[in-house]
Amino acid sequence: MPDTIKSIAIIGATSAIAEHCARLWVKDSAVNLVLVGRNLAKTEKVAADLRVRSPQSTIRSLAGDFVDPLAIRQLVANITSEGSPDIVLIAHGSLPDQIQCQQDLSANHEALAINGVSPVLFAEAFISPMQQANHGTLAIIGSVAGDRGRKSNYVYGAAKGLVTRYAQGLQHRLAKTQVKVVLVKPGPTDTPMTAQLKQQGGKLANVEDVAQAIVKGIGQGKPVVYTPAKWALIMMAIRHLPRMLFNKLDI
């Protein structure tokens, strides 16, 4: 296989956003792709579709444990054993029910674990081989919800805030290297995760457009990608709103 073929690892590869990123990558050129999901059959379905789109690419799917630190370490060691990837995209997450998280600490714990702790453990496991190779781009999907805690979704927001701080720390750690860390902050996007919001008439971004912005941001090694881009301005306003005014908002 020629050296120029990009190697890409996607964690949470059955995510609609991640799958659309993968479609763009295989459309660009032949790639060496590893897809990781919690459910092998579902992940393999994504892989099969991508193989049809890009017969010249090498695409394999793996099932992984997303919670146990040792299993995460082992899975990443397996993926990186043949070399550190050019691109890593960490995409998994779930939108919890805020009220349920307030009433049920197990649900709260699970939401924090899968949206916060799990993605950063994957990031930490990948970043060492990438730093050693002094090469590659690691992208991690946070959310605009991580920019300021709001009563309607602060459990999810807190987990995504953890991802935000972690990505900042990694960017600082790697600032003098060739390794890039890209923090992606999507606004509400039309995917299975937001099916309920859609039913309630919420305005959602198109997943193809969001994926396009992510792939472009990764290509450029941008530190932060708000997508759609208008969310950078909206969240700047929300972050800076004085508490007295903020607390009056029903958001």
Ligand SMILES: NC(=O)c1ccc[n+]([C@@H]2O[C@H](COP(=O)([O-])OP(=O)(O)OC[C@H]3O[C@@H](n4cnc5c(N)ncnc54)[C@H](OP(=O)(O)O)[C@@H]3O)[C@@H](O)[C@H]2O)c1
């Ligand atoms: N859609 C939005 O509006 C929006 C906005 C901001 C940020 N985001 C973030 O964007 C990322 C991708 O989300 P998406 O919109 O593409 O949603 P999605 O299509 O619903 O995908 C969610 C992904 O997370 C995985 N996942 C969910 N719970 C899991 C668990 N307990 N253990 C392991 N994997 C789990 C899913 O696996 P299965 O397929 O096996 O269920 C799937 O791969 C997430 O990090 C999400 O928080 C989304």
